Amino acid sequence: MSTVNTIIVGGGIAGLYCAWRLRQLNIAFILLEAKPTLGGRIQSKVVANNATLSVDLGPTWFWPHQKKMQKLLKELDVDWFEQYTRGDVLYQLRENQAVTRTSGSDVMLSYRITGGTQKLITALSKKAGSENIKTTHPVTDIEHDQGQWTLSIDSSGSSPVFKSQRLIMAVPPRIASHLLTSKNIVCTQLTTLLDKQQTWMSGQAKFVAVYEQPFWRQQGLAGQAFSQIGPMVEIHDASATRDQGFALFGFIGLPYSVRLQLTKQQLELACVEQLAALFGEQAAKPTRVYLTDWAKDKWVATAQDIAEPPKHAELNLSRYQQQLKQLKLYFVASEYAQVEAGYLEGALTAVEAALNDISRDTMP
Ligand SMILES: Cc1cc2nc3c(=O)[nH]c(=O)nc-3n(C[C@H](O)[C@H](O)[C@H](O)COP(=O)(O)OP(=O)(O)OC[C@H]3O[C@@H](n4cnc5c(N)ncnc54)[C@H](O)[C@@H]3O)c2cc1C
Numbered sequence: 001m002s003t004v005n006t007i008i009v010g011g012g013i014a015g016l017y018c019a020w021r022l023r024q025l026n027i028a029f030i031l032l033e034a035k036p037t038l039g040g041r042i043q044s045k046v047v048a049n050n051a052t053l054s055v056d057l058g059p060t061w062f063w064p065h066q067k068k069m070q071k072l073l074k075e076l077d078v079d080w081f082e083q084y085t086r087g088d089v090l091y092q093l094r095e096n097q098a099v100t101r102t103s104g105s106d107v108m109l110s111y112r113i114t115g116g117t118q119k120l121i122t123a124l125s126k127k128a129g130s131e132n133i134k135t136t137h138p139v140t141d142i143e144h145d146q147g148q149w150t151l152s153i154d155s156s157g158s159s160p161v162f163k164s165q166r167l168i169m170a171v172p173p174r175i176a177s178h179l180l181t182s183k184n185i186v187c188t189q190l191t192t193l194l195d196k197q198q199t200w201m202s203g204q205a206k207f208v209a210v211y212e213q214p215f216w217r218q219q220g221l222a223g224q225a226f227s228q229i230g231p232m233v234e235i236h237d238a239s240a241t242r243d244q245g246f247a248l249f250g251f252i253g254l255p256y257s258v259r260l261q262l263t264k265q266q267l268e269l270a271c272v273e274q275l276a277a278l279f280g281e282q283a284a285k286p287t288r289v290y291l292t293d294w295a296k297d298k299w300v301a302t303a304q305d306i307a308e309p310p311k312h313a314e315l316n317l318s319r320y321q322q323q324l325k326q327l328k329l330y331f332v333a334s335e336y337a338q339v340e341a342g343y344l345e346g347a348l349t350a351v352e353a354a355l356n357d358i359s360r361d362t363m364p
Contacts, residue, residue: 004030006166009139012040014332014347015170019128034138034299044116053245054116055208057292061110066345076123079114081241087222092229144185166328172199174302190320197313200342202301205252205293207271209286214246216279225278231270256295256306313341330354
């Protein structure tokens with residue numbers, strides 16, 4: 001049994017950022033993460049034959065108005081660069097109809113982290129301190145009794161339990177609700193509200209194709225394309241900065257029920273064929289391809305998330321503040337943010353709001 005001041009459940013950006021800030025405040029914590037790796041929805045893969053190219057299968061972008069991300073990256077000494085958008089955009093509107101080309105891509109300026117979004121996770125976990133982070137620790141049961149939280153990792157009871165005075169749930173609302181419901185720890189109105197909030201992008205699948213050369217750029221194309229045919233509905237340049245490796249990525253628009261009927265190889269092949277139809281024969285020969293279907297990740301997507309069309313969470317917990325304060329229970333994943341909910345920026349916003357509450361609650 002381990003007893004500590006604060007337990008954080010979840011090792012995505014929210015959990016790790018929170019962990020680092022608690023460490024700076026000298027508040028002892030343990031972070032419990034279900035998976036063997038940290039990052040949650042953040043997933044970058046270093047391309048085997050090109051270590052300077054890292055492809056993002058989870059989040060790719062942040063935007064100029066998102067100041068917390070920029071401040072954090074500067075603090076962590078992590079670089080970023082502008083998304084490549086120079087050149088024309090392609091549209092695939094109907095089967096058997098020629099691809100349309102429109103001059104100049106008209107997209108909002110966006111930024112990408114040099115070396116992949118995972119760089120942020122690596123930097124944050126170093127700052128948080130590996131001795132306080134336990135991966136492969138899926139929380140299965142949560143109890144609250146006489147001011148103490150007890151978290152079990154294994155329903156068989158054979159693993160150690162973790163006890164704390166304070167609990168920080170750095171998991172999306174539906175996952176939090178599931179964990180808090182069984183022992184009626186919070187009121188039903190609150191769990192019902194949490195259950196209504198979708199985990200942003202959790203039902204999505206993303207495909208990346210790596211190439212030796214940026215042949216689309218050489219043809220005056222931005223690498224950006226929109227399609228009503230699919231399987232990908234939106235495609236972008238996913239190359240590394242300073243010409244250190246080239247790639248295209250796309251969001252797959254097929255519903256999960258349709259994706260389930262295809263093997264991974266069939267879906268990858270259909271994506272490569274679509275890239276060739278859009279960008280020409282050179283696109284038919286990627287050196288590597290990657291596909292992540294987030295709907296298959298039980299630590300991210302619930303059955304409800306997969307069944308619904310994409311929708312941002314809108315969550316205001318202010319009327320439950322008294323109940324949560326008494327329990328010393330805090331929610332910090334991106335979906336709890338009052339602004340930018342669902343985005344990386346939202347995760348930072350939610351953490352900072354919870355840390356303000358914690359500082360207030362610990363004042364004499
Ligand atoms: C395909 C895709 C593209 C995206 N694109 C962008 C983008 O371009 N820009 C942007 O800003 N955002 C984007 N997002 C959203 C962004 O990824 C999220 O806002 C952010 O990663 C959320 O971080 P989080 O820490 O709040 O939650 P999560 O990353 O979901 O972390 C929660 C963690 O809790 C763990 N966990 C779950 N259950 C348990 C349990 N029982 N016990 C212990 N641990 C548990 C999970 O394994 C996970 O590590 C995208 C997301 C996806 C999937």
